[in-house]
Amino acid sequence: MEVDSQMELEINVVDAFTDVAFKGNSAAVIITKDWLSDELMQSIAIENNLSETAYVKKIDIYNYEIRWFSPITEIDFCGHATLASSFVIFSKNDNVKNINFFAEAVGNLSVTNMDNGYIQMDFPSRPPESISDIPSALLHGLSITPREVLLNNQAYFVVYENEVDVTSVVPNNELLKKLAPYDVVVTAKSNEYDFVSRYFWPANGGDEDPVTGSIHTGLAPYWAKKLNKSKLFAYQASKRGGNIICNVADNKVFLLGKAVQYLKGTIQV
Helix, strand or coil, X not given: CCCCCCCEEEEEEEEECCCCCCCCEEEEEEEECCCCCHHHHHHHHHHHCCCEEEEEEECCCCEEEEEEECCCCEECCCHHHXXXXXXXXXXXXXXXXXXXXXXXXXXXXXXXXXCCCCEEEEEECCCCXXXXXXXXXXXXXXCCCCCEEEEXXXXXXXXXXXXXXHXXXXXXXXXXXXXXXXXXXXXXXXXXXCEEEEEEECCCCEEEECCCCXXXXXXXXXXXXXXXXXXXXXXXXXXXXXXXXXXXXXXXXXXEEXXXXXXXXXXXX
């Protein structure tokens, strides 16, 4: 059932993958009993102008459906907005420790409210595979030449020699747009963390995403194999920055992060 009549909707804005306000990645969360129309959900996402607006349809206190919209389009999978949505649900239900989301593109996503302030998300592992035919738009769209390029169903993975390359690379987003539907993540081994990354998605959301949970379902298994370890500490080196703990199992990646409430209000549509 689609509902488009005039209504008031509660909106929460949460900073995800951080324990400090104004860091991490902001997501708007709207919980509904029925889906709004796709057009209305996209319009609200455009108005919010955050990297993601998550719409959560409540089935019962433990089960939910979820969809994610950037200001440009609906996204198949978004980790930070799932974390933000989980934070809102757990805040409303103190006694609930485990919830389940269903998303059409990725299936069931289990989430646990840990005792140490972290929220753990059980995601499918989506490791990238090496490619030899590197698109010209990728090579010319980054100011530093890749050491290695891989691809999964979300993005091109550009591996650099060191984290200085990651923090200093300059993207040409007009060229990177030509890689649609794929985005671009750049990554390298780190001294302070196990690995660092940055994520460019001009075709699907914006110039650079502050913290991208979904791409760590590819980054974590890649670096787990390279570093021969299953627990990794990751940092996304955007201007806002964000910390992600990654635990890699056979076909799963468990991402752990914290979140901070920024705003709670009402929108009228």
